[in-house]
Amino acid sequence: MNISTATRLDGIGEYYFSKKLREIEALNRTGTPVINLGIGSPDGPPHPDVVAALQAQAARPDVHAYQGYKGVPALREAMAAWYARSYSVTLDPSVEILPLIGSKEGILHACMTWLGPGDEALVPNPGYPTYRSAVQLAGATCVDYLLTEESGWEPDFEALERRDLSRVKLMWINYPHMPTGKLPSEGLFEKLVAFGKKHGILICHDNPYSFILNEKPQSLLAVPGAMD
Ligand SMILES: Cc1ncc(COP(=O)(O)O)c(C=O)c1O
Incomplete structure (x- = not known):
């Protein structure tokens, strides 16, 4: 029996890294050793204190129920303090603050929350492929902005201003940028906040590389008025 998948999957394709890792595995099997520098996966265990705390908690009989939907308050408070x-x-x-199992989950939730058919979202090109899939899963259309x-x-703000932005509701930004490693220049986040306010566009800052080879970790939310 052939039950077709939902039309929202049309054009989504396989996750980039899932395909790439399969290709690497195949190359390794044929004797071509590939050193994988393409994914920021930890190559060491967590700190022993973290492992001990996890083991101690897992052994408790009273901590295995459903969590609250927003995560435990102590975790959210620690995140706010951080x-x-x-x-x-x-x-x-x-x-x-909403704890998630990873940023992919948050990227999809944000797109599902704010985008639907007829809406457009600006996505960086080159950029992290998940933005495109999440926008498409939400039924909206991706508009590439070239880097x-x-x-x-x-982003070339002048070029963006020249196009019709009336259907654009959301813009994904990612600085420090993957894959180029580019750090945000002085004033970039201020320009992005002003651009978002002018055109009624939600600027979503995906910031996983903030603390990697970066002397000055920044959040878009630090720009005055960014959270209005
Ligand atoms: C720019 C960017 N955002 C998000 C992610 C995904 O993060 P997570 O593993 O937390 O879902 C990655 C992982 O490659 C990434 O490069």
Whole structure:
């Protein structure tokens, strides 16, 4: 029996890294050793204190029920304290922090929450492929914004302003940028916030590489007025 998949999967394709890792595995099997520098996977165990705490908690008989849907308050409060320490941004742990199993989950939730058929979302090209899949899964259309060496791997705001932005509701940004490693230049986040406000576009900052080879970790939310 052939039961067709939902039309929302049309054109989504396989996750880039799933395909790439399969290709690497095949090459390794044929004796071509491939050193995989393409995915930021940890190559060491967590700190022994973390492992001990996890083991001790797992052995308790009273901690195995469903969690609250927003994550435990202590975790959200610790995240808010970390955010304040790292970026000087104050977040309310009860409504402005949501623990997730990874950013892919958050990227999909954000697209499902704000986008639907007829909406457009700006996605970086080159950029992390999940933005495109999540926008498409939400039924919306991707509009690539090109990042080039000439533009310093940053959006060309003049080119963006020249196009019709009336259906654009959301823009994915990712600085420090994957795959170029570009750090945000001085004033870029201010320009992005102003651009979002001018056109009614939600700017979503995917920031997983903030602390890697970066002396100055930044959050878009630190720009005055960014959270309005
Ligand atoms: C820019 C970017 N965002 C998000 C992710 C995914 O993060 P997670 O593993 O937390 O879903 C990656 C992983 O490659 C990434 O490069």
